[in-house]
Amino acid sequence: MTNDCLFCRIVAGEIPATVVHETDRTLAFRDIGPKAPVHILVIPKAHHRDVAELATADPALAGEVLRICAVVAEAEGLPERGYRVLFNVGEHGGQEVFHVHAHILGGKPLGPMVAP
Template sequence: MTTDCLFCRIAAGEIPATVVRETDTTLAFRDIGPKAPVHILVIPKAHYADVATLAQDDPGLAGAVLATAAVVAETEGLLVDGFRLIFNTGEYGGQEVFHAHAHVLGGAPLGPMVAG
């Protein structure tokens, strides 16, 4: 755990979150500033700065994050109409918390991939 990392602290139970799914290696919880009717974050419990580092250092854990995201999408009823799975990486990619995480978004039409 990185003590100054928000998501590490959520994974450790130090900061409360609305958890929707937990495995031995992943945690999924509702975003506190949702951008869609369903907006859930899926994180590896172990700290990796971004998805590229996660995929390179632990491909199995990266797969576990994807598997958790798929179960969350199904549980939230998003499979019929579809959903978006986003990994923001780095400053230009819009990453705000530097702990690898996926956004599961759905529940309404989401519009274009990139605005502007």
């Protein structure tokens, strides 16, 4: 955990979140600024800056994050019509919180790109 990381503070229970799924190593919660009717973030509880760092440091945990994305999407009823899983990497990639997180977006047609 890093003290200045928003998501580490959510994992620690210091900042509230609407949790939809939790395992020993992951946490999934609703985004506070949703870009779609369903917008859920899936994070590893361990701090990793981005998905590239996570994949290098702990490939098994990276796989678990992806598996939890599928579990959460299923629980939200998204697979039948489709959904998007998105990782932003770095400032130019649109990453705002530098703790790796997957966005699960669905519940409406998303088109080719998600507008900021």
